[in-house]
Amino acid sequence: MNPFLSPSVIGYAKSRSICAGETLDFFISSKNSLQYKVKLIRLISPDIGPIGPAFKFREIENKINGTHTGKHQKILPGSFATIPGPLPLPDDFTITLLVFPTLINQTPQTILEMTAESGLKIEVCNSLEIGFATYIMRSDKVLASVELEVLPSRTWSELKISINNAEGLVTIESNSQSKPSHLSREPRQGHCTWSARAKNNWNNSRIKLAARSFSDSEHHDPLSVFNGKLEKIRITDRPLPGASPTTIAEWDFSIAMSTDQIIDVGPYHADGILHNLPSRGIRGSTWNGSSLSSILEPDKYAAIHFHDDDIADANWDISHSLDTPNDFETGCYALRLSTVDESTPEFYVPFFVRPLAGLQNSRVAYLIPTTTYSAYANMNLRVTAQFNELTHGRLTVLDSTDLLLLEAPELGKSTYDVHNDGSPVLYSGMNRPVTNFRPNGRMYKFCLDLMIIGWFDAMEIGVDIITDDDLHREGIKSIENYSVLITGSHPEYTTHAQFDAIQSFIDSGGRLMYLGGNGFYTAAEISPLHPDIVEVRRPGQDNLWRVDHTEGTFSTSGLPGGLWRNLGRPENGLVGVGFLTQGFDECTFYSRKPASVTPRVSWIFDGIGIDEKIGDFGILQGGAAGYEIDRHDFSKGSPEHSVVVASSADHSPVYDLMVSSILDTLPQSELAEDSIRADMVFFETKNGGAVFSVGSIAWSGSLGHNNYDNNVSKITLNVLRRFLDNKKFLND
Numbered sequence: 235m236n237p238f239l240s241p242s243v244i245g246y247a248k249s250r251s252i253c254a255g256e257t258l259d260f261f262i263s264s265k266n267s268l269q270y271k272v273k274l275i276r277l278i279s280p281d282i283g284p285i286g287p288a289f290k291f292r293e294i295e296n297k298i299n300g301t302h303t304g305k306h307q308k309i310l311p312g313s314f315a316t317i318p319g320p321l322p323l324p325d326d327f328t329i330t331l332l333v334f335p336t337l338i339n340q341t342p343q344t345i346l347e348m349t350a351e352s353g354l355k356i357e358v359c360n361s362l363e364i365g366f367a368t369y370i371m372r373s374d375k376v377l378a379s380v381e382l383e384v385l386p387s388r389t390w391s392e393l394k395i396s397i398n399n400a401e402g403l404v405t406i407e408s409n410s411q412s413k414p415s416h417l418s419r420e421p422r423q424g425h426c427t428w429s430a431r432a433k434n435n436w437n438n439s440r441i442k443l444a445a446r447s448f449s450d451s452e453h454h455d456p457l458s459v460f461n462g463k464l465e466k467i468r469i470t471d472r473p474l475p476g477a478s479p480t481t482i483a484e485w486d487f488s489i490a491m492s493t494d495q496i497i498d499v500g501p502y503h504a505d506g507i508l509h510n511l512p513s514r515g516i517r518g519s520t521w522n523g524s525s526l527s528s529i530l531e532p533d534k535y536a537a538i539h540f541h542d543d544d545i546a547d548a549n550w551d552i553s554h555s556l557d558t559p560n561d562f563e564t565g566c567y568a569l570r571l572s573t574v575d576e577s578t579p580e581f582y583v584p585f586f587v588r589p590l591a592g593l594q595n596s597r598v599a600y601l602i603p604t605t606t607y608s609a610y611a612n613m614n615l616r617v618t619a620q621f622n623e624l625t626h627g628r629l630t631v632l633d634s635t636d637l638l639l640l641e642a643p644e645l646g647k648s649t650y651d652v653h654n655d656g657s658p659v660l661y662s663g664m665n666r667p668v669t670n671f672r673p674n675g676r677m678y679k680f681c682l683d684l685m686i687i688g689w690f691d692a693m694e695i696g697v698d699i700i701t702d703d704d705l706h707r708e709g710i711k712s713i714e715n716y717s718v719l720i721t722g723s724h725p726e727y728t729t730h731a732q733f734d735a736i737q738s739f740i741d742s743g744g745r746l747m748y749l750g751g752n753g754f755y756t757a758a759e760i761s762p763l764h765p766d767i768v769e770v771r772r773p774g775q776d777n778l779w780r781v782d783h784t785e786g787t788f789s790t791s792g793l794p795g796g797l798w799r800n801l802g803r804p805e806n807g808l809v810g811v812g813f814l815t816q817g818f819d820e821c822t823f824y825s826r827k828p829a830s831v832t833p834r835v836s837w838i839f840d841g842i843g844i845d846e847k848i849g850d851f852g853i854l855q856g857g858a859a860g861y862e863i864d865r866h867d868f869s870k871g872s873p874e875h876s877v878v879v880a881s882s883a884d885h886s887p888v889y890d891l892m893v894s895s896i897l898d899t900l901p902q903s904e905l906a907e908d909s910i911r912a913d914m915v916f917f918e919t920k921n922g923g924a925v926f927s928v929g930s931i932a933w934s935g936s937l938g939h940n941n942y943d944n945n946v947s948k949i950t951l952n953v954l955r956r957f958l959d960n961k962k963f964l965n966d
């Protein structure tokens with residue numbers, strides 16, 4: 235196998251979570267349509283190379299295993315809208331629309347295409363430096379074209395295109411908002427004519443916005459997708475002098491913002507459909523700062539932002555359907571894809587299996603943070619950002635699967651990335667091949683979560699798997715019968731519904747073990763229409779993400795986005811600690827605090843000496859405390875009776891305070907010695923429950939040290955045993 239070649243066979247699953255007894259569809263593409271091999275495996279612990287426990291998996295007998303005929307499947311990125319019509323148009327009509335281009339470049343970008351017996355196409359023009367052009371078409375032949383020189387970038391312009399069929403005349407006009415005023419310009423006009431012999435007929439037109447069709451019209455041409463915002467598209471007749479125009483169609487994007495529909499408020503109700511999730515809830519031409527909510531003032535957020543790199547779903551043909559029996563064991567699984575000769579690296583498609591619907595096998599549920607996996611899916615930033623190595627304090631290590639992102643940009647981006655025009659990516663899902671969701675590669679997220687699975691296996695603890703997707707959909711019902719809920723290493727993104735469910739679980743006496751860092755930090759949303767898509771907005775978050783702080787409302791739900799601490803629900807209130815900082819160069823260990831010997835919490839440290847270094851080992855830079863760390867802080871909402879039982883210290887200078895952790899920027903002679911640390915915290919909750927938090931992503935990376943015989947493993951087991959004891963915790 236040549237590790238310098240990228241995987242030739244890639245794929246994805248229809249969803250991340252099924253119950254035993256259900257069927258899961260897989261979609262696979264093979265380069266040059268070569269044959270490929272499939273192997274179904276159950277994942278036990280990740281492939282971390284020689285520094286830790288061996289890659290552990292079990293092959294599962296299934297008819298899906300074996301060699302299959304290959305098929306190459308394409309991804310067509312780029313968002314656009316179709317209006318199926320047909321729309322009855324008179325001979326003479328006018329199209330008016332508002333346009334805000336964000337990436338004018340050498341490639342023509344289609345703003346609107348109208349096809350009937352005759353065609354009409356409006357493009358952001360590449361033949362002039364900035365401008366737009368209108369073409370009158372018949373089949374693929376251009377009968378006439380007219381261009382205007384001025385269409386400023388990142389400014390709203392009103393375009394008006396009038397067709398006078400009898401005279402064979404098309405007139406175009408642009409009128410740009412003057413920002414700043416010294417660039418104020420007069421409206422521009424242009425016109426052209428075509429031969430009267432070629433009288434045109436646009437009746438029964440079909441319309442496409444932001445993209446041009448391939449000649450078969452079934453698909454769009456991804457090379458001509460528009461980058462920018464559109465608003466308020468209106469078609470009127472051309473009235474006689476003195477009369478007002480009659481509306482034939484008017485698409486108002488402020489309506490039905492949470493859907494894929496664009497609503498025609500005109501007489502024919504020619505509603506359209508959006509494809510590939512362009513951004514909605516976006517500031518429009520009349521935005522004036524009077525509201526920050528697209529729900530309260532939808533007319534101020536009446537724009538749709540299209541991007542040539544939007545991708546909602548690869549939409550491939552089904553390659554395999556995996557039927558699972560009712561007794562299929564709950565756990566983490568993957569399809570392992572490879573070429574027949576295994577000459578290129580394998581590609582994994584992980585998924586999770588819960589017990590048969592309505593059944594419960596264990597009193598312990600392990601919550602897989604699939605919302606976070608989606609937010610991070612195909613994170614380009616790690617591969618392309620100039621600052622990545624500075625923030626990590628070490629070289630970025632990539633493998634050929636990581637580099638697929640560069641080879642195949644159509645795989646799309648994560649919510650950590652920006653679109654080609656620099657605007658933030660708001661929606662990200664996993665119904666496309668995902669390069670950073672696999673049991674090997676960088677030890678982060680899923681790989682670390684598999685370390686916890688490996689620990690369950692080594693300790694012979696049976697757990698039921700549940701994913702964020704299930705928790706979002708089913709709420710508290712999905713976890714209420716479990717005694718203990720254990721999180722993964724980095725449950726950073728949580729929807730309002732997930733946050734509520736976990737809070738109710740704790741309040742009703744459930745016991746929560748938060749075995750990670752930077753958890754419950756950012757609000758996310760899952761689209762009801764696209765349950766595989768996660769939406770992230772970052773108002774109030776660092777400018778690193780190039781966010782627009784005025785576009786913080788989720789378009790998919792109307793709820794507010796941002797950091798939970800900025801929404802009045804700091805993670806400190808839920809788990810006792812809150813995100814402080816990150817560094818990825820070195821990890822350190824915890825030391826017990828004096829409070830750890832009190833009977834209230836001393837059981838956590840059974841078998842561990844008072845001065846013992848806790849976790850001064852591990853696969854993540856040699857320690858259990860690090861990567862992303864959380865601190866206890868009463869002022870930020872840690873419960874009054876919560877107690878810090880151990881803390882880390884001596885983190886490297888790479889662990890600088892995040893902007894969101896700094897109270898002020900007043901000069902300080904030096905930072906308080908212990909200000910940068912991970913805190914291990916315990917507190918009792920209402921109704922006899924309790925919460926235990928480690929506040930560090932690296933914790934799970936230390937569990938497997940010395941064949942799982944170590945003090946990180948021991949503490950985790952002490953807590954789980956006590957949490958499984960029905961004896962109530964008293965909050966007094």
Ligand SMILES: [Fe+2]
Nearest residue numbers: 724726752862
């Ligand atoms: Fe994170």
